[in-house]
Amino acid sequence: MVTTAMGFSAMLSDIVCANRTDPIRAQIFSTTLMMSGIATFLQSVFGIRLPMFQGPSSSFIPPLVALSRLDAWKCPETDISNTGYNISSTTAINMTFMHEAHTLEAKHNKLMLFSGSLAVAALLEIILGFTGFTGFLVKFVSPITIAATITSIGFSIINLAIKYSEKHWGISLMTASLGLIAILYLGNMSIPLPPFRKGAKRIYIFRNYPVLFAVGVGWAVAHILTVYNVFTSDRTHSHYTARTDAKIEILHLTPWFYLPYPGQYGLPTFNMAIFLGFLVATLTSMIESIGDYFAAAQLCNIPRPPHHAVSRGILIEGLAGMLSGLMGACHATTSYSGHVALIGVTKVASRIVLITAAVILFILSVLGKVAAFMATIPDPIIGGIFIVTVVIMTSVGLSTLHGVTLNSRNTLILGVALGLGILSPTWIEDNPNSIKTGNFELDQIIKIILGTDMFIAGIIAAILDNTIPGTKKERGMVGADYEEEADNQLESIDQSYKDVYEFPMLQNFLKKHHKLCKMCPFLPTPKVICDRRLSEAIERRLSEPNEKGL
Structure with missing residues (x-):
């Protein structure tokens, strides 16, 4: 989760055109850590009450990337070496905006737009959880729709991975390769803990922390190459961002202690285009979380969550999302599928462990120097993180098809959804001036919707899957997740299991x-x-x- 937060906060900082050494990078990272800790605590104690770790939702990456393609959100190109990189394609930018984009007020204004729009979007999740309407919604969402949506999230991160990795492909590919090797080949290898004697406790570091291991090794190698001046000292060269001291000024500019608080960037404001993008991300995150609830219950060897527990979990996620918006995190939190898989691997399914982790995250979030140090991670290593994220998100999306009959109907639906999900954002990026309705705000809304591949793929898959004739069995909608008598299942089990929810x-x-x-x-x-x-x-x-x- 920490590595995901590092990549997410770096991406968000670049979208608001933050200077490479701007302390706002550390502030965004601190806020992300704090909200992950708060959301994890609330979910474990008051929400679904399963050992579900909460962190920044990858569902918010596609709308943020779509937003960065708009002319008004492009970063100045004249100072590209200092802002990090321009996520979008190169275009001519008004000189006045280029000057204002670097001001603290301009960055805060963008963050306030994110904050207010996210808080309003989270209202829908709160309403769905409070009213119990999630059970009705899930009936129309099959594994095919989930697969198309999550896989398209992975595809949308490809451009981010390239933009960060092209700063220094060697460091990026090394980091990504180490992570993938740890996942694929070293999962069963354990390392003994001190004291090194027979029967000593062993830790499966490669299986449990593959990305963290890759980042640690990549960062260490980058530091050694920096010390011996292998990387250039020219600030205008792209390889300079591979140096571990490229952002070192953040450490000097950030105080030892920093407490994120609601409205830290100003009073949240609202933008309809951003709101719709975040609304789609919220719905996608909610569907993914419901799937994680059932998977976690199965791995914990307990009855699947009843409807009231699922609704409560979604309600807590909505409240955490609204708080994230007010805090300026600019993204909601969601359950981590990777942590659900770790339950089956480590056999640890304790709420106490999750609550302890939440407290640790909260403590780390107020240590400004710790957040500042994490924010100094070289850009090519972030590129490596995103490469691994692409692989994981794509594999998670495709894994939801395990109960689906891969006949011509289902493969065609999946192909059409993914194909149009890739085509639409590419067309918007190559033809930014093709949408002209005469209303500027409406143009921005259409561009963000058509530029969000996750939305295009998900909505097309849902429409086709629910209109083309097909049985529930071949659609993969036969099983515990789609049965209706959830609460009745609790009647025939031991009382201790009833207490879980x-x-x-x-x-x-x-x-x-x-x-x-x-x-x-x-x-x-x-x-x-x-x-x-x-x-x-x-x-x-x-x-x-x-x-x-x-």
């Missing part, structure tokens, strides 16, 4: 006001509460000493 600290309140649960779909159903009261009464009766001595 409930609130032990609130049971007395819910027992007295169980009618309230009828109006709140994110709370346990009255039947579940009544069954619990009956079970507890029977347990008390059995534990009482028999007065007659029988």
Whole structure:
């Protein structure tokens, strides 16, 4: 998660045209860490109550990339060596904007637009979780739609990977190769921990932390090459960004302690085009999270989440997304599929572990120098992170097809969705002036929608999959995730398993006001509460000493 946060904060800093040594890079990273810690804590204690790690959602990368293609958001090219890089294609830029883009006020204005638009977009997730409407929505989202959406997210990161990696392909490919080798070949290799003796505890570092391992080695190699001046000292040369001291000024400009707070960049503002892009990202993130809930429950060997628990998890993610917007994180948080996979690998599925991790993230977020150090990561290493991210997101997307019949119907739907998802943003980037409705705001909205490959692929896949005749079995919609009697499954299991999705600290309140649960779909159903009261009464009766001595 930390490596993902490093790449995400670097990308966001470049989109707002932050200077290479601008302390705002450390501030964005600190905010990302804090929101990941807060979201993880809330989800573990009050949300789905499964060991689900929360972090920055990759679903927000496509709309941000689409936004960067707009002329008003392009960074000045005259100082490209100092801003990092221009995400979009080269175009002529008004000289006044080029001067203003570097001002602190201009960067804060962009972040305020992100913040307000994200906070409003998160309202939809809150409403869906509060009303329990997520169960109805999932009925129309098949694995084919999920595969097209998540795979297109991976495709959308390709340009980012190239833009960062071309600063120094050697360092980028080395970092990416180390990460992929650790994932594919070194997963079963463990390293003993001190003291080195027979029976010592061993850690599977390559299986559990492949990207972190790759970043650490890549950063170390880059530092050695920097010390021996292998990399050029010319600030205008692209290879200069591979030096580990290229952003060292951030460490000097950042205070030891920094506490992110709501409105730290100013009062959040709203932009309809950004809002729609974030709205699509929020819906995609929500669908991905629901899939992670069921996968985590299966790996934990417990009953799948009932409807009220799923709704509560989505509600918490929505609240965390709104708080992220107000804090200026400019992205929502979501459950990490990679961490769900780690549950099956490490056999560790404890809420205490996740709560501890959340506290650690919160502490790290207020240590300004730590965030500043992380923000000095060389750009080519970030490129390596994005290369691995492309591979992981694509593989995760395609893995959702394991229960789908790959016949001509389904493969054609997937091919059309992915093909148009790639074609539309490419056309928008090559023809930025083709959309002319006479209304500037409407032009921006259309460009962002058509430039977000995730949205194009997802919506086309959903329409085709729900209109072309096909059985539920061949669509992959037969299984636990698509059954409707989730709450009834809890009736025939042990009482200890029922507690997983409930609130032990609130049971007395819910027992007295169980009618309230009828109006709140994110709370346990009255039947579940009544069954619990009956079970507890029977347990008390059995534990009482028999007065007659029988």
